[in-house]
Amino acid sequence: MNMDKLILCSPRLLAESLSGKRLLEEEISLPEKCFHVLLSTKQLIPIPAIENQKGSVKCIRCGNTSKYYFSEYPCGICQQKHLYCRNCIQMGRISECKPLYIWNGAEVHWPKHSNPLTWEGKLTPAQSNAAAQLEKAVIEKLPACLCWAVCGAGKSEMLFPAITAALKQGKRIALASPRVDVIRELFPRLEQAFQDVTIEALYGGSEHKAGKSQLILATTHQLMRYYQAFDVLIIDEVDAFPFYLDKSLMYAAKQAAKKQSTTLYLTATPRKNFRLQMKLGKLPHVFVPLRYHGHLLPVPKLKLAFHLTSQLANKKLPNAFQKWLMNRQNPQRQLLIFGPKISMIKELKEVITLLLLQTGAISASEELQAVYAADKDREAKIKQFRNRELHALITTTILERGVTFPSVDVAVLAAGHEVFNEAALVQIAGRAGRSADDPSGEVIFFHDGKTDAIEKARQMILDMNERGKKL
Amino acid sequence: MNFCVYCHERIEQPLTWSTWLTVKKNNVLCISCTGKLEMISGKRCKVCSRAWSSSICLDCQQWRELGDNIERNYSIFHYNETICEMITQWKFRGDYLLREMFRNELKSAFEKQFANNAASLTVIPIPLSESRMQERGFNQSLALAEMLDAPIKQVLRRKSGEKQAKKNRKARLKRDNPFSITEPLKQAALIVDDIYTTGTTVRQAAQQLKFHGCPEVYSLTIARS
Structure with a gap:
């Protein structure tokens, strides 16, 4: 709906679309007159977008303080040089020249839903234990609670009681994840579970844009447009990215949450600082060591291949890999092959296709595809794989988490490469054995020398299985 | 350590005798990004730089018949998906620093292609309308002009109007x-x-310049679509 009309019909709608936001003027699509009225009546307040004090610079929107991500431009309007932030420039340039605006008008009262949950499924005992803890955190207004659940534990369902509790109290809720795929997969499920609640999913290129619902799903970047907006903030896959991106997620989360709020963290692979806080008893937490179907996690097999790096560089497949491919326990399973670099994946596609054709695992070369972050057909290929139209998929770490395929075997080529850190390997291993019909799945790491990450990942899986057995 | 200004990947520079002993031009793009740019090479229209097998393309023949007002346009790259994204990021998203992607090529094109009259040329940027300037904060044409070792004169002014990119040729x-x-x-x-798309912008600017006594107008553009 056009914003012009929107304001004419209701100041409440205006408050809904602007409250809890921190935006550039160009993101506030109001007629100029209205904008100036809101400014002069102090319903919108300008704040500097870049903090520049004593040589330390900070972007107020994304929290970037790294000099590398700042640059300067000569402003043609005020004839001065301005710093601007390159870190979050995709969302509109933050510079010294233009302020951000925060809402200071009427507060929005979100509806109190008496019985919002329309989901009729049942939680397993392990799930309901965790769900109760998260619900308690919301009801008792704890500042934070972490749920350490193995891959495939059914995390989204465990959130339903906590979200329900928040909706009953008329709270505003956001669920954020660094991964677009996670948001895309969660949205329809939440929509199903809370049919009478307005929900929006925000990501680059998403259908929803307004972000004025009570329940918001957002990627890290989209979360940056919010300021003191949410009573309950759920962060899924806290540790899904390299550290510096993690930092901006944490910054965005802190900014988007109200001062008095509850943050729920969901993760399968908590980082060191979280593990430390848990050990020190500073962070309330709950474990879910068993998958929803009650089976243990597949433990990765480690396979040494001496000349792995040089062989892969020469587009040759290590013998160990070939042997494994030909002797899989269940050749019916789909195959998910991870590689460290896009270039390597593209190069290996051909040889792996040939090998699979030879062994009869696939009957046409189209049954194997390669997919990576910048791939235009990424969504389509993932969908094809999920529909079993593809037998095998070669991928980078983009598919390491958040996406679920029922029955796959997982191989990692060059598991010793630096992109495969501990968390990534645990997540990758977690792609196998997701369905109750086929809960085992093979996981195999090919390496030419065990790294710390490989050892620790395997250990983390074994530890979780130990805990699981006790249940 | 150097990082690609466009994709932020690390730029790996092999250490050889020549890189060690000579002062090399500083690469701002990584190999992968550089590789996606296509330089216009081989035969081209001598007026507008379009890849063309004979000497003047049909468009330019038409312009000639109407009385063309530019001597020549020289473009450096083919307009492909990559350069389109790069220019979008630079001018529409406003990442000013990205002009560095074009610095080396722009300078060398200027030196090679306009060597005969480089000393007598005055560089003229295409102005932005005021509303565009409000949006972007800088003029991309001026940003390019400033990277050349030549005097700049901002003698053109633009009446405010709609965006070019949204319009068809006609x-x-x-x-x-x-x-x-x-x-x-x-x-x-x-x-x-x-x-340089249809060449209209350049020719409209040239028309004004010539009408007020400018003897010759050339143009240098990053991409030829």
Whole structure:
């Protein structure tokens, strides 16, 4: 709906679309007159977008303080040089020249839903234990609670009681994840579970844009447009990215949450600082060591291949890999092959296709595809794989988490490469054995020398299985 | 350590005798990004730089018949998906630093292609309308012009109007000239801009310049679509 009309019909709608936001003027699509009225009546307040004090610079929107991500431009309007932030420039340039605006008008009262949950499924005992803890955190207004659940534990369902509790109290809720795929997969499920609640999913290129619902799903970047907006903030896959991106997620989360709020963290692979806080008893937490179907996690097999790096560089497949491919326990399973670099994946596609054709695992070369972050057909290929139209998929770490395929075997080529850190390997291993019909799945790491990450990942899986057995 | 200004990947520079002993031009793009740019090479239209097998392309023949007002346009790259994204990121998203992607090529094109009259050329940027300037904060054409070792004169002014990119060829050609002159220029002019599409913008600017006494107008553009 056009914003012009929107304001004419209701100041409440205006408050809904602007409250809890921190935006550039160009993101506030109001007629100029209205904008100036809101400014002069102090319903919108300008704040500097870049903090520049004593040589330390900070972007107020994304929290970037790294000099590398700042640059300067000569402003043609005020004839001065301005710093601007390159870190979050995709969302509109933050510079010294233009302020951000925060809402200071009427507060929005979100509806109190008496019985919002329309989901009729049942939680397993392990799930309901965790769900109760998260619900308690919301009801008792704890500042934070972490749920350490193995891959495939059914995390989204465990959130339903906590979200329900928040909706009953008329709270505003956001669920954020660094991964677009996670948001895309969660949205329809939440929509199903809370049919009478307005929900929006925000990501680059998403259908929803307004972000004025009570329940918001957002990627890290989209979360940056919010300021003191949410009573309950759920962060899924806290540790899904390299550290510096993690930092901006944490910054965005802190900014988007109200001062008095509850943050729920969901993760399968908590980082060191979280593990430390848990050990020190500073962070309330709950474990879910068993998958929803009650089976243990597949433990990765480690396979040494001496000349792995040089062989892969020469587009040759290590013998160990070939042997494994030909002797899989269940050749019916789909195959998910991870590689460290896009270039390597593209190069290996051909040889792996040939090998699979030879062994009869696939009957046409189209049954194997390669997919990576910048791939235009990424969504389509993932969908094809999920529909079993593809037998095998070669991928980078983009598919390491958040996406679920029922029955796959997982191989990692060059598991010793630096992109495969501990968390990534645990997540990758977690792609196998997701369905109750086929809960085992093979996981195999090919390496030419065990790294710390490989050892620790395997250990983390074994530890979780130990805990699981006790249940 | 160097990082690619466009994709932020690390730039790996092999250490060889030549890189160690000579002062090398600083690469700002990584190999992968550089590889996605296509330089215009081989035969091209001598007027507009379009890849063309004979000497003047059909468009330019038409312009000639109507009485063309530019001597020549030189473009460096083919307009492909990558350069389109790069220019978008630079000018529409406003990442000013990205002009560095074009610095080396722009300078060397200027030195090689306009060597005969480099000393007498005055560089003329295409101006932005005021509303565009409010949006972007900088003029991309001026940003390019400033990277050349040549005097710049901002003698053109633009009446405010709609965005070029949204218009088709016919609408562009028919439109009234959006430029006016603030001060006549009596030397040869080199217009610098990012993209040459139909050549209308350059020719409209040239028309004004020539009308007020400029003897010759050339143009240098980053990409030829």
